[in-house]
Amino acid sequence: MDIFLQVMVTGLTLGALYALAATGLALVWGTLGMFNMAHGIFMTVGAYGAFVAVDMFGFPRPFAFVFGLAAGGIIGAATYLFVARFMIGRRNFETNIIVATAGIAILAQDIILKIFGAYPFSQPVVIDGKFSIGDVIVPTQRVLILVGAALLLLGVNILLTRTKLGRAIRATAMSIDAARLMGVRTSRTYLQVIVIAGVLAGAAGIMVSSLSTLSPQMGGNPMLMAFVVCVVAGLGHIGGTGLAAIGLGILEATIQYFLGVQYGFPVMLLLVILFLIWRPNGLFGKQLVVRL
Amino acid sequence: MILSKALSRDLLISVGFVAALALVPIVFPERYFVGQIITFLIWSMVASQWNLLMGHAGVFSLAQMAFFAIGAYTTAMASRHLDLSIWMSLPLAVLVAMVSALIVGAACLRLHGAYVALLTFAIAEVIHVLIITDTYCYTREGGGCLQFFGGATGFSRISDFGFRPFLKGDWILGNYYVVLLAFAFVTLVTMFVMHGRLGLAFRAIRDNLGYASSRGISRFYTQMTVFAISAALTGLAGWAYAGHFRFAGPSLFDFSTLILVLSMVIVGGLGSIWGPYIGAATILIGLEWLKEFGDAKNIGLGLILVLVVLFAPNGLAALFARLFKHIRPGKNNTPKSRT
Numbered sequence: 001m002d003i004f005l006q007v008m009v010t011g012l013t014l015g016a017l018y019a020l021a022a023t024g025l026a027l028v029w030g031t032l033g034m035f036n037m038a039h040g041i042f043m044t045v046g047a048y049g050a051f052v053a054v055d056m057f058g059f060p061r062p063f064a065f066v067f068g069l070a071a072g073g074i075i076g077a078a079t080y081l082f083v084a085r086f087m088i089g090r091r092n093f094e095t096n097i098i099v100a101t102a103g104i105a106i107l108a109q110d111i112i113l114k115i116f117g118a119y120p121f122s123q124p125v126v127i128d129g130k131f132s133i134g135d136v137i138v139p140t141q142r143v144l145i146l147v148g149a150a151l152l153l154l155g156v157n158i159l160l161t162r163t164k165l166g167r168a169i170r171a172t173a174m175s176i177d178a179a180r181l182m183g184v185r186t187s188r189t190y191l192q193v194i195v196i197a198g199v200l201a202g203a204a205g206i207m208v209s210s211l212s213t214l215s216p217q218m219g220g221n222p223m224l225m226a227f228v229v230c231v232v233a234g235l236g237h238i239g240g241t242g243l244a245a246i247g248l249g250i251l252e253a254t255i256q257y258f259l260g261v262q263y264g265f266p267v268m269l270l271l272v273i274l275f276l277i278w279r280p281n282g283l284f285g286k287q288l289v290v291r292l
Numbered sequence: 293m294i295l296s297k298a299l300s301r302d303l304l305i306s307v308g309f310v311a312a313l314a315l316v317p318i319v320f321p322e323r324y325f326v327g328q329i330i331t332f333l334i335w336s337m338v339a340s341q342w343n344l345l346m347g348h349a350g351v352f353s354l355a356q357m358a359f360f361a362i363g364a365y366t367t368a369m370a371s372r373h374l375d376l377s378i379w380m381s382l383p384l385a386v387l388v389a390m391v392s393a394l395i396v397g398a399a400c401l402r403l404h405g406a407y408v409a410l411l412t413f414a415i416a417e418v419i420h421v422l423i424i425t426d427t428y429c430y431t432r433e434g435g436g437c438l439q440f441f442g443g444a445t446g447f448s449r450i451s452d453f454g455f456r457p458f459l460k461g462d463w464i465l466g467n468y469y470v471v472l473l474a475f476a477f478v479t480l481v482t483m484f485v486m487h488g489r490l491g492l493a494f495r496a497i498r499d500n501l502g503y504a505s506s507r508g509i510s511r512f513y514t515q516m517t518v519f520a521i522s523a524a525l526t527g528l529a530g531w532a533y534a535g536h537f538r539f540a541g542p543s544l545f546d547f548s549t550l551i552l553v554l555s556m557v558i559v560g561g562l563g564s565i566w567g568p569y570i571g572a573a574t575i576l577i578g579l580e581w582l583k584e585f586g587d588a589k590n591i592g593l594g595l596i597l598v599l600v601v602l603f604a605p606n607g608l609a610a611l612f613a614r615l616f617k618h619i620r621p622g623k624n625n626t627p628k629s630r631t
Binding site: 029083092095098105106109110111114224228269270273276281 | 346352399402403404405406407409410411413414415417418421422425547548551554555558562588589590591593594595596597598601602605606
């Protein structure tokens with residue numbers, strides 16, 4: 001029972017982080033058809049944003065959190081306005097955007113490295129303390145991550161399903177031409193989507209760094225994990241992404257517990273690869289009728 | 293076998309290019325310069341194979357650097373664990389890279405488009421993580437612990453091509469001509485593949501999968517073949533790398549290394565014939581120039597990537613082809629690019 005609880009606490013926290021990181025990625029993929037290699041750097045920027053807010057401006061922690069989210073949103077907007085905007089609809093968009101966003105990623109990562117150095121600062125936006133359920137000690141920060149991620153994702157869900165903005169986003173994802181014909185300004189929708197993705201990534205970055213430390217390359221592994229979650233769920237399937245994230249988080253925690261921490265990530269990736277050979281379109285992806 | 297016009301033209305250019313490169317160290321014998329040309333030869337081998345796979349066959353694989361690393365690691369491990377000479381490990385490196393590609397391909401090539409990119413990236417990352425987290429000591433040499441796959445530090449100071457004893461100070465010339473030979477082999481094979489029946493088949497699949505399939509071309513087997521060929525030749529480049537730098541380590545799996553080579557392919561022009569060579573030269577010259585500004589390699593690389601994709605999305609090869617056409621109007625000199 002204690003083992004179960006221990007694994008669940010770790011697994012759910014991981015799952016919540018993955019869900020935050022992957023939802024933004026799935027949104028951008030679903031609406032823009034864009035494979036965003038800069039998503040990891042969005043997380044890093046969010047985390048450093050919160051760090052700067054506390055450490056340099058002395059903001060209280062809740063404000064610093066919001067500041068971090070804003071930082072993620074701003075770099076998302078910048079990515080769209082300065083780069084992606086000019087490429088959408090051009091030939092080879094799918095490959096070229098990967099290269100362009102990867103370029104942004106190493107550019108921004110190096111700038112952060114130049115400004116802050118490689119020193120592993122600890123994230124100041126955390127809540128200390130722990131409590132215990134039975135014999136299992138649960139750090140409050142993990143509960144905070146769970147609740148925070150759930151609230152943010154609920155917010156995005158309401159935004160997507162209940163508001164005019166959300167309807168425009170979903171329409172654009174379904175069919176760009178039809179959405180345009182119905183008067184949706186798709187370029188603005190694109191900007192909104194990528195800002196939402198940046199905000200979610202910023203939140204994920206702050207939470208990831210609160211469990212370990214800040215570093216310029218901290219976004220790399222969570223981004224890879226977010227990719228994996230998206231693939232398992234079926235690319236662009238936003239609802240399924242959350243479920244897949246929680247499932248994979250628990251799976252990783254289980255492997256970590258029974259095989260050792262360093263095997264959690266690679267063994268899970270191996271399982272995912274085997275899974276994809278069995279189901280090439282992911283859990284929720286549409287099965288292709290035409291088999292070529 | 294009758295050589296088609298395009299093939300004989302490209303073979304002629306290749307031979308001329310290699311001949312010109314063979315003269316370079318005689319004209320400019322400075323060691324640093326020769327070393328830079330060797331780096332160019334190695335990376336352009338990798339870039340040309342990536343271009344073959346991604347630009348011509350339309351398989352968006354991000355595992356290409358993993359096959360390069362596998363070639364280099366096989367060489368290093370054969371040298372360290374089996375005491376094989378580098379010449380003996382040449383067929384081994386190529387073979388291991390090819391077999392790995394067959395396994396990876398069997399898993400990935402049933403998927404399409406972005407899924408292939410994601411899965412190949414994930415596989416390369418699994419290998420990377422497994423290598424750097426391995427802490428079990430396979431051998432203990434002089435008190436130091438060496439993991440079977442080299443762990444987080446990798447293998448360094450492995451046996452080289454063996455020119456030092458009899459070429460003395462000019463050993464780098466020996467290395468140069470070995471790498472050049474590998475380069476010539478890779479380039480010629482690429483030309484034959486690209487202009488042969490296989491090339492027609494995978495371009496047809498890239499351009500119109502439905503039509504190609506209905507004409508009896510199997511997507512899986514065609515893409516598998518080109519996947520294996522490009523991996524084998526990339527493995528050869530990995531062997532050359534390990535032999536010249538006497539090193540194979542996890543830095544070969546780094547994201548920045550992947551981006552470095554990918555940027556050569558993209559800057560040169562995806563789907564062109566000479567793009568990877570132009571791209572490799574451009575990027576290396578660019579990096580050399582960036583050295584003057586201190587440690588700005590990644591900032592410069594990122595900027596170059598973004599700017600090229602924005603302003604010359606078809607790469608420099610297409611740009612040059614357009615200029616060339618401008619100078620000699622009436623002749624169609626555009627390379628076979630994605631149109």
